[in-house]
Amino acid sequence: MKRAFTVLLIAVAVMGLLIAQEDIPVKLTLTMMVAGDQNMVDFFQYEIAPEFEKVYPNVKIKVVGTGPGDAGSQQIIQQLQLEKDSGKDKWAVDLVVIHETGAVWAIERGLIRQYTDFLTAKRLAIRNTDEMALGVNVDGYVMPMFHSQTAIAYNPRFVKDPPKSYAELVEWVKKNPGKFGYNGIKGGMSGVSFVFGWVYYKSKNTDILINGPYDKKYEEDWPQIYAELKEFNKYVTMTAGNAGTLDALNRGEIWMGPVWVDMFYTWMREGRMDPNIRIIILAPGMPGQPMHFAIPTKAANADYALKLVELVSSPKMQAKYIVERFNWYPAISDDFVTPYLTKDVLEKIYKDVKQADLLKYGKPMPLLPYKQDMQEAYEKWVEK
Amino acid sequence: MEVRNRIVGFLLILPAFLILALLYVYPLIRAIWMSFIKDGFLSLANYAKAFDIYSRDILYSVVITSVTVGFVLVLSILLASYLRFKEWRFLDIMYRLPLFIPFLIVGHAMRIFLAPHGTLNSLLTRILKVEELPGFSRSWIGLLWTFVWVMTPYAALIILGAFRALDSSYIEAARNLGASKGKIVFTVIIPMCKPSIMVAAILTFVRTISSLTILVMIGPNTPNMITVDMMFRINFFNDWGVANALGVISYLIVIVLAVYYLRFMAAERGGIKG
Numbered sequence: 001m002k003r004a005f006t007v008l009l010i011a012v013a014v015m016g017l018l019i020a021q022e023d024i025p026v027k028l029t030l031t032m033m034v035a036g037d038q039n040m041v042d043f044f045q046y047e048i049a050p051e052f053e054k055v056y057p058n059v060k061i062k063v064v065g066t067g068p069g070d071a072g073s074q075q076i077i078q079q080l081q082l083e084k085d086s087g088k089d090k091w092a093v094d095l096v097v098i099h100e101t102g103a104v105w106a107i108e109r110g111l112i113r114q115y116t117d118f119l120t121a122k123r124l125a126i127r128n129t130d131e132m133a134l135g136v137n138v139d140g141y142v143m144p145m146f147h148s149q150t151a152i153a154y155n156p157r158f159v160k161d162p163p164k165s166y167a168e169l170v171e172w173v174k175k176n177p178g179k180f181g182y183n184g185i186k187g188g189m190s191g192v193s194f195v196f197g198w199v200y201y202k203s204k205n206t207d208i209l210i211n212g213p214y215d216k217k218y219e220e221d222w223p224q225i226y227a228e229l230k231e232f233n234k235y236v237t238m239t240a241g242n243a244g245t246l247d248a249l250n251r252g253e254i255w256m257g258p259v260w261v262d263m264f265y266t267w268m269r270e271g272r273m274d275p276n277i278r279i280i281i282l283a284p285g286m287p288g289q290p291m292h293f294a295i296p297t298k299a300a301n302a303d304y305a306l307k308l309v310e311l312v313s314s315p316k317m318q319a320k321y322i323v324e325r326f327n328w329y330p331a332i333s334d335d336f337v338t339p340y341l342t343k344d345v346l347e348k349i350y351k352d353v354k355q356a357d358l359l360k361y362g363k364p365m366p367l368l369p370y371k372q373d374m375q376e377a378y379e380k381w382v383e384k
Numbered sequence: 385m386e387v388r389n390r391i392v393g394f395l396l397i398l399p400a401f402l403i404l405a406l407l408y409v410y411p412l413i414r415a416i417w418m419s420f421i422k423d424g425f426l427s428l429a430n431y432a433k434a435f436d437i438y439s440r441d442i443l444y445s446v447v448i449t450s451v452t453v454g455f456v457l458v459l460s461i462l463l464a465s466y467l468r469f470k471e472w473r474f475l476d477i478m479y480r481l482p483l484f485i486p487f488l489i490v491g492h493a494m495r496i497f498l499a500p501h502g503t504l505n506s507l508l509t510r511i512l513k514v515e516e517l518p519g520f521s522r523s524w525i526g527l528l529w530t531f532v533w534v535m536t537p538y539a540a541l542i543i544l545g546a547f548r549a550l551d552s553s554y555i556e557a558a559r560n561l562g563a564s565k566g567k568i569v570f571t572v573i574i575p576m577c578k579p580s581i582m583v584a585a586i587l588t589f590v591r592t593i594s595s596l597t598i599l600v601m602i603g604p605n606t607p608n609m610i611t612v613d614m615m616f617r618i619n620f621f622n623d624w625g626v627a628n629a630l631g632v633i634s635y636l637i638v639i640v641l642a643v644y645y646l647r648f649m650a651a652e653r654g655g656i657k658g
Binding site: 069070071074105183184186187238239240241244247248251252253372375376379380382383384 | 604
């Protein structure tokens with residue numbers, strides 16, 4: 001009897017221990033939704049998740065991709081809105097990666113929270129994209145993951161002395177009709193950025209278009225600006241999307257065209273791009289944009305989400321993944337990133353466009369309402 | 385007994401009916417409703433904007449689609465007539481091939497094939513010994529070419545089915561009276577298979593006007609078809625109002641056809657009996 005009692009006691013003690021042990025390292029799944037191409041999803045799934053799970057073995061990262069462009073952000077916003085409308089206390093999404101447009105929409109609808117006060121990496125950011133997005137104050141709500149930039153790619157075999165500004169480009173296309181190509185505004189953001197750059201170049205109110213305030217009166221000179229763009233388009237080839245411009249450059253159909261720098265270098269690294277083609281940012285500047293990390297208002301695992309943002313924003317990770325593997329420009333100042341980069345990588349990604357160029361000519365996207373007006377204006381005055 | 389039968393009958397169709405109501409009728413009504421809402425109020429602003437910016441695109445959609453249907457009908461009737469008179473297994477299998485290729489692949493393949501320095505032109509420039517040829521990949525010609533390529537097998541399948549189902553005795557009778565093959569096709573086969581040809585035409589129309597992938601891959605940047613504009617409104621402006629207005633406009637275009645089709649069928653059968 002006594003022996004049986006002892007066994008029972010030990011059994012209870014062991015069970016208690018087992019339960020306690022199970023309890024202490026909280027097992028959880030960190031769900032993140034990512035707007036962007038498949039490469040963004042792969043980046044988190046195969047590169048970041050293993051690194052993070054090494055530090056926090058109790059966490060399992062689940063990545064959901066929603067596709068490229070503002071449409072991808074759009075889907076994330078809809079998902080968060082559904083979570084909000086359901087009235088749940090804990091939302092199923094812990095971390096999102098969205099475009100600036102998405103960030104602005106999310107803040108307007110109260111879908112994301114302020115969190116960057118607790119983020120070390122925020123101090124290393126120098127481009128003020130963490131404070132303003134499309135003219136909206138987003139300070140505290142977002143931390144950039146990287147910056148991407150549009151530039152003009154040109155084939156030095158045909159173009160010995162590329163135009164350095166929009167004004168020179170206008171002259172150039174008249175001498176070389178059909179040899180400059182871009183994808184309009186419905187086939188991807190590289191064309192859209194080119195059009196925004198055009199408006200920045202022509203408008204008297206460029207600063208207001210970028211920083212606000214929004215008022216239709218600052219759009220008064222637009223009919224003239226777009227009429228000139230329509231005239232410019234007569235000398236231009238229309239390509240099929242961001243990839244279409246790169247393809248046409250490769251095939252020699254066009255000699256110049258706007259591209260996303262990261263896409264351009266990635267294609268080159270993978271051997272899909274003529275390695276002789278080079279890039280330049282036109283004066284007075286072309287737009288680029290960051291992708292932002294944001295944490296949903298009622299994320300169940302906001303604490304771990306913050307840790308993940310911290311990890312990706314750290315100089316070493318920015319160097320290894322953001323710059324070296326994916327050819328983006330870093331979210332934080334280059335000064336912190338360069339020590340971790342090899343000479344090869346440094347020379348490649350900063351060969352044509354230096355950080356100084358980026359700071360000088362890398363313009364933000366316009367204020368959201370101006371941005372939409374600019375796109376609609378193109379439909380009305382250029383396409384129609 | 386009668387009542388019980390009716391209840392059982394109703395229960396039997398209930399699942400199908402519910403699915404239709406939930407997945408089709410409800411979204412349809414919602415889309416129509418949303419097209420009249422602007423900033424939380426009932427208004428026609430979305431339609432005003434849709435017609436202001438996109439009237440040319442709407443017209444373009446109808447024209448491109450109609451021309452596609454025209455080409456598709458001619459080609460598929462030719463193909464079906466040929467196969468009706470002559471058994472050729474190779475062609476019989478080959479013409480169906482495009483049916484099994486996804487639109488995305490077709491779009492991409494055509495865009496490479498028809499690009500200014502694409503496969504077709506690379507070949508032609510070598511044969512013709514010229515420097516440059518214009519590409520068709522971003523023009524209405526390329527678009528039309530691709531649509532016809534994709535849609536013809538589908539229409540041909542329907543039309544050939546009807547041609548083959550036709551009783552041979554009519555054709556033999558005509559032949560005995562000395563009619564040529566062409567004459568038989570035009571005076572006997574086509575008139576007798578008119579309902580099937582109409583079905584093929586309408587299905588081709590609906591499939592063409594609602595397609596998006598091919599347009600995005602190979603269509604010109606401007607003018608564009610309605611579906612691309614809808615995508616653009618949603619993706620770039622988060623503007624469901626105008627997108628839905630455009631959707632309703634394309635419903636209306638298709639409904640015109642549907643009504644015509646029902647009338648036509650009714651006339652063929654001497655009125656719908658019900």
